[in-house]
Amino acid sequence: MSGAEKGWRRGPWCAWLAATLLCLAGSAHAQGEAGAPIRLGMIEGLSGPFANAGDAVARNLRIAIDRVNARGGVKTAEGARPLELVTFDSKGNVDESLIQFRALVDKRIPFVLQGNSSAVAGALVAAINRHNMRQPEARVLFLNYSAVDPALTNENCSFWHFRFDASSDMRMQALTEAIRGEHTVRKVYLIDQDYSFGHQVAKSAREMLAAKRPDIQIVGDEFHPIGKIKDFAPYIAKIKASGADAVITGNWGNDLTLMVKAAREGGLGARFYTFYGNGLGAPAAMGDAGVGRVLAVAEWHPNVGGAASDAFYQAFRTRYPEPRDDYVHLRMQMMVEMLARAITQAGSTDAVKVALALENMRFTNDFHDATVRADDHQVLQPLYVSVMAKQGGDVRFDNEGSGYGFRTVKKLKTAQTTLPTTCRMERPAS
Template sequence: MKVKKIGLIASAAAMLVGVPGTYAQESYKLAYIDPLSGPFANVGEIMLNHLQFAVEDINAKGGVLGGTRLELLQFDSKLSAQESQSVLQAAIDQGAKAVVTGGSGSSVVTSLVQAVERWNRRNPGKELLVLNHSSIDPELTGKACSFWHFQTEASTTMKMQALANVIGTLSEVQKIYLLNQDYAHGRQWASYGRKMVAQVRPDIQFTGEVYHPIGQVKDFAPYVGNVAQTGATALITGNWGQDLTLLMRAAGDAGRDWHFFNHSAGSMPGTVTAMSMIQKGKLTWVAEWHPGQANTDAAHQLAAAYQERTGKPFLAPRIDLTPRLLAAAINKAGSVQTVQVARALETMEFDSVIGRVTMRAQDHQLLLPQVVNTVAPVDGELVKTGWEGTNYGFRTDAVFSGQSLAQPSTCQMIRPQA
């Protein structure tokens, strides 16, 4: 049943019973499934706040299809594939039409995509979408691609290509150690790091490769000692959350002046604070935008509005962008029917606060810009504003378009019949 028809029925019912006004149209429900407890709860809360802000803004501007509101349901993944599948069923039972996820790691997101695939096959007409704002496993838009999955974050290969391009210009980087969390993303970050950096700098020596349990290591001193013994002065690490800040602090406590290369460090709470306390080494990361970035007025205006409404710092335009892309696709489709929305979304071009972005239809990978930047002290020129109440902020090193970083895809998309 189309939402406009629902609205007309509600209006008629209101007049029949003599109640002034009309009933609200049925909402379009999105299920947020990411960590809201455990060691990465702070990351999950940040992502949830960004999504909630965007949903509220969309609703304040009329919602979709001329009045249908978006409704964000909240579920705790507990960083577990099994738990995520359990709450997915709860989301379905509550009427969700789309899942928004990404902060639980690639293994959890992959599990959710597979579960949604099974559900959609068995329940035609009740299909769901998966909107992935942060898991960057290239397999999700490669061999494991799904018509129902859309990735609004740059993939591991795109991010590593941007970092490799910059590492290629740093003559002081001679020996690199690969230290990563022991799960799919950590292993991919190491693998693509070794491969792509070697392509631009075949002279660089990789001195070691180690993986550790995700979210379980409390003291990284032994790992730091092992890295030091190899003579490495730079680390490629896909660590995030407390696994990154604890690693950096252990290196600082040991007096190591190392250069860390990471994918999302500055958008994780506490990372800049840790660097300001250590005051040793460098931390270079890559994202679609960073606070203080020049010539990004639209992003700064959105960040200011977010700060004013929530009292919290704005970090990730791509997360804010995710429900806005969905809303645009619903309006483009003229329907909330999932297959029609997916077809509209897979050909989307959208003017966002970080510029025009394109959803690549072949594999549902969003092509968005990537900015390589380094956490550095405020100097009034390259770094004008501190972050997290410190005198450290972000220095832009290089900006790359999504198209220039796009990698060939192995996706063989299976689409539902028209």
């Protein structure tokens, strides 16, 4: 081949042709070819200090997607289509998350999945609002499985955002109901990550304790940098010095694991009322010191009981048998099931049609019952407060091969976890 021929092949005409073909392929994919996968774009920290939390999310989403695909996928006007997970590494920070969001929409992926960080979720809501207004032909929906800042379904609510986890206020409602009847708790220390979520956790803890247990004294209210503390021993020393008999924290990921490990090493005997103390290494880090002392709140845990719940958990463990992979979220798998049903009802992946199908949708199985509230797109569901215990008896399953599991101390029905919303949602014209 001559140099001129090579130059022609690399020239403007070839670049135009390649771009045109790529555009046509992307357009056909966006419109929904028969059999083409429906892509779900997960934006999470898959590297950095919270990579373990991002990996745990991906495992839950993959098993849920596989369950849908094993049934033949999702029915649309173009025929049955499988779901496909596409991951984007946000490195756990807001700026990178927004960069990855642009990459996601450039790929014409119609659904954004994220949850590990309310700061990231808030930035994504704002970015999606702008994107959907500017590009109505390529609108996307945001499905949130863990970002629990109440603002996301109150003053910053969006038609394009759905939350499948309980808000931090709903979780605190459950924890403080457990504390209400625990009269050995007299002094409470609040310690949280220094960002919007952590501040909201502390705020709701103060307000709810004042209403339910005005006799309790708050002996500490502290915030620390998120994902940067390697040694929590100085914080534990301050908690011990305060005389606190209970700690309330919304910490998650390594910020929780390292803190409870330091509590064990520092001989802190206080109870820990946590949002996420039942996984990602926390039970093993606390060991015997956590038995009867570490409590967590969630929409489900492996020892809630019943054949259907046991089968759900055992299916996960069969797929992911390694102890380090044992972190199961019902809400993430529920989210995928509800999305698949909404796409089928809508007949397409159109953001408006799917959103309308999700509104007021009810998810029920033999051990859970949840509903999407149309007013703010918050999922309403029961919550369990559970306490760490040695495996055995009614604690049939341990966490992460640690020999320690959790047993229910209080179940709150949906009516008890439902809180009012101040959302004034702007709905699209079409």
